[in-house]
Amino acid sequence: MSAALPGRTTFLRGRRFRWPGAVLAKRNVQIAFATLLVLLIAVLATGFIATVNLYRSGEDRYVHVALPLRTLTRDVLFRITQEETGVRGYMITTNRASLDPYFEGRDELAADLVRIRQLTNGRPVLEARTRVLTAEAESLRGFYDRLITFVADGYVGQRQARQEVLNPAGKVTRIRRTATAMQGEIDAFIAATRAAQHRTYITTLSLLGIAGFFAITIAMSLLLRVPERLRRAYAEQEEGAQASLALEHVSEAVFVVDVDERVRYWNPAAEQLFGIDADHAVGQPVRGIVVDYNELVEAADHGDAFVPVMIDAAERWFAPVVSEFDGGSVIAVRDATAGYALERARADFVATASHELRTPLTAVYGGATTLLARGDDLTPMQRQRLLRMISDESEHLTRIVDQLLVSAQLDRGTLRIDESECDVAELCASVATAARARAPEGVTVAMQAPSVVAPIRCDESLLRQVLINLVDNAMKYSVDGGIVLVRLRDETASVHIDVVDKGLGIPTAEQERIFEKFFRLDADMARGVGGSGLGLYISREIVTQLGGTLTLRSQPGRGSTFTVMLPRRA
Amino acid sequence: MLAFALGAAAACAIAVSAPATAARERETPGTWCGGTLWRLMTLSDPQRHTVQLQGTPTTIFDISKLQRPPRTPQTRSTTFQRHVWRLRTVIDRYRIASNGEIVLILYSIDSAQYMNAYLPNPNCLGPRARDRTGMIAARKQLTEQCPVVRPLWQLLGISVNVAGVGFWNPTNATRGALTNGAELRPLTNFQIVNGCGIG
Numbered sequence: 001m002s003a004a005l006p007g008r009t010t011f012l013r014g015r016r017f018r019w020p021g022a023v024l025a026k027r028n029v030q031i032a033f034a035t036l037l038v039l040l041i042a043v044l045a046t047g048f049i050a051t052v053n054l055y056r057s058g059e060d061r062y063v064h065v066a067l068p069l070r071t072l073t074r075d076v077l078f079r080i081t082q083e084e085t086g087v088r089g090y091m092i093t094t095n096r097a098s099l100d101p102y103f104e105g106r107d108e109l110a111a112d113l114v115r116i117r118q119l120t121n122g123r124p125v126l127e128a129r130t131r132v133l134t135a136e137a138e139s140l141r142g143f144y145d146r147l148i149t150f151v152a153d154g155y156v157g158q159r160q161a162r163q164e165v166l167n168p169a170g171k172v173t174r175i176r177r178t179a180t181a182m183q184g185e186i187d188a189f190i191a192a193t194r195a196a197q198h199r200t201y202i203t204t205l206s207l208l209g210i211a212g213f214f215a216i217t218i219a220m221s222l223l224l225r226v227p228e229r230l231r232r233a234y235a236e237q238e239e240g241a242q243a244s245l246a247l248e249h250v251s252e253a254v255f256v257v258d259v260d261e262r263v264r265y266w267n268p269a270a271e272q273l274f275g276i277d278a279d280h281a282v283g284q285p286v287r288g289i290v291v292d293y294n295e296l297v298e299a300a301d302h303g304d305a306f307v308p309v310m311i312d313a314a315e316r317w318f319a320p321v322v323s324e325f326d327g328g329s330v331i332a333v334r335d336a337t338a339g340y341a342l343e344r345a346r347a348d349f350v351a352t353a354s355h356e357l358r359t360p361l362t363a364v365y366g367g368a369t370t371l372l373a374r375g376d377d378l379t380p381m382q383r384q385r386l387l388r389m390i391s392d393e394s395e396h397l398t399r400i401v402d403q404l405l406v407s408a409q410l411d412r413g414t415l416r417i418d419e420s421e422c423d424v425a426e427l428c429a430s431v432a433t434a435a436r437a438r439a440p441e442g443v444t445v446a447m448q449a450p451s452v453v454a455p456i457r458c459d460e461s462l463l464r465q466v467l468i469n470l471v472d473n474a475m476k477y478s479v480d481g482g483i484v485l486v487r488l489r490d491e492t493a494s495v496h497i498d499v500v501d502k503g504l505g506i507p508t509a510e511q512e513r514i515f516e517k518f519f520r521l522d523a524d525m526a527r528g529v530g531g532s533g534l535g536l537y538i539s540r541e542i543v544t545q546l547g548g549t550l551t552l553r554s555q556p557g558r559g560s561t562f563t564v565m566l567p568r569r570a
Numbered sequence: 571m572l573a574f575a576l577g578a579a580a581a582c583a584i585a586v587s588a589p590a591t592a593a594r595e596r597e598t599p600g601t602w603c604g605g606t607l608w609r610l611m612t613l614s615d616p617q618r619h620t621v622q623l624q625g626t627p628t629t630i631f632d633i634s635k636l637q638r639p640p641r642t643p644q645t646r647s648t649t650f651q652r653h654v655w656r657l658r659t660v661i662d663r664y665r666i667a668s669n670g671e672i673v674l675i676l677y678s679i680d681s682a683q684y685m686n687a688y689l690p691n692p693n694c695l696g697p698r699a700r701d702r703t704g705m706i707a708a709r710k711q712l713t714e715q716c717p718v719v720r721p722l723w724q725l726l727g728i729s730v731n732v733a734g735v736g737f738w739n740p741t742n743a744t745r746g747a748l749t750n751g752a753e754l755r756p757l758t759n760f761q762i763v764n765g766c767g768i769g
Contacts, residue, residue, distance in 0.1 A: 099679075138769060141729070142728070142729040142765060146727035147727075148679050149727050153663070157727075160727075
């Protein structure tokens, strides 16, 4: 598994891998585009603001202030002239109609001064000049009003007016001079406005140029680098997707944990093994998802093949492999419960077989040694007994070895079946008779069969071995004695052979497992029942290969019935 | 001879004591300030508190349009009399009357109308006179800034802002009088805008 995962910085999220190169490339491109966008917005904003500023500045200073001021100041001069004309005309004619220009000029001048005050408000130089202009206009008005009043008064007043009009104390001159000066100041104001606008224009152009330069630089950089980066990013993405797809289909549970020990990837096998969906696992702390995470990692570090893990209150045996990389760890877990059981059964078998072989071998060795050393001293009866014992134990050894051989042949698929016409009744009787000879004390082997049983096609040797196994099993587990019955039933289409005992019986949970290889009901020999754990396995396999079935009915404490069914075949 | 001497002495005494009495009488407000209407002229009448002292803007032309009461009011009975009126105008001529009152002929440049206004003699402003301070200050403004007031009419020709109480004069034959007899009497405020060295 570790070969499938690259040993480089990796960032994984969700079920699909996202490879770091792709992520970094995407992020860089996003940052570059965002920067470009900001710059473009800045350029646009600067351009917009500058345009508005220039427009408003121009409008404010030229349209709304400078030009009206210049016009109004000129108008002031005109109104003064108008006033003067009216007053002089009245002085000459004493006709009030001559005063019309004066009234018009006076009212217009007052309006002009109000407007000028508004426009110069906030502009100190012009404001001061406006105050002077207003005072002088007021003074001139007072002078003219005096003259008009004198003229209206009659001869004396007219004479006084004529005297005074020749010496107007320079009022008209002063106000003309003030208005002219004010025009000059307005011109200066316009010049200052133009200079300010020029500065604004230059500043704006500079800012736009700088921002535009950066924007163009970034755009060029993006144009040159983005396609290659994207190509690489897509390639890495594709690579990641393929790796992810491969991991979706592996039988081992694979999950990826980042440096913060959070699950970043969780394949379907992991979903099945741990019973947790990827949606619930990804992003969660791994210790909250895999309770025995520490044990798995430690076992992998120590090279332990199997780690017991409790899942749903059941013990399972996992074989973990941990591969670390810069961004975290990849953990591959294989459910090795079956393998562990087989391994354990093999170990049990070695122990059991050793015991099973040693017992008869010890007897054979002891008997033979005694005969060799003290044969002459023994009575014929004693020698006969020893020889019988050697013969029986040798036969026992032969059966054990035969079982091992048959088991090996079954494993390799090389078991040879030689079918011929079999007299099943005769075969059952023979097995029963032989069994009686070695039956333990208290165990009686009985035979029950119809008077006539038609022969069937089978491998007599193999069927004999099956029946011997079943009868031996029945005798072994009849620890308190009793009858072991071999019962033959002849059906139309098949022959049934029941081996019935009244022994220990088999717990329901174990009734199927007893046919497994190396499985022994009394594995620790608490009841003193030995065996290789191969008998029932071999028996079922042989019966199956003969085309029949081997079934069991059993009640714990009340005995068991093994039934061999063999079909009649043409 | 003695009798002549006594008679002459008495006559001298009378001759000497008569101006003294008159002088004493003129130190206290009374009819010498303007006849029977002197209290109205000096804002000392019983209804003086009905006068709105805040000046109401107006013009000589507007005042000339007012309807003269059928009989000259002896009390402050008309709206015109119960307001202080404020206006900008030009003083054509001025003089001081025998009772110490300064008479101003106001001239409207726009309507070419004259109207009289009066600055009362401070001696005519008793403790009961309302806005006495304003009236005295108004008179002082003129007397301090402009040429000395004489009994004869003098040309003045200054622009002023004035405020005064409306008054109906029984006679409109005096120089500068409006035909409806309306006057500003007394003036409570006087401000030179242009003239007499100002402006």
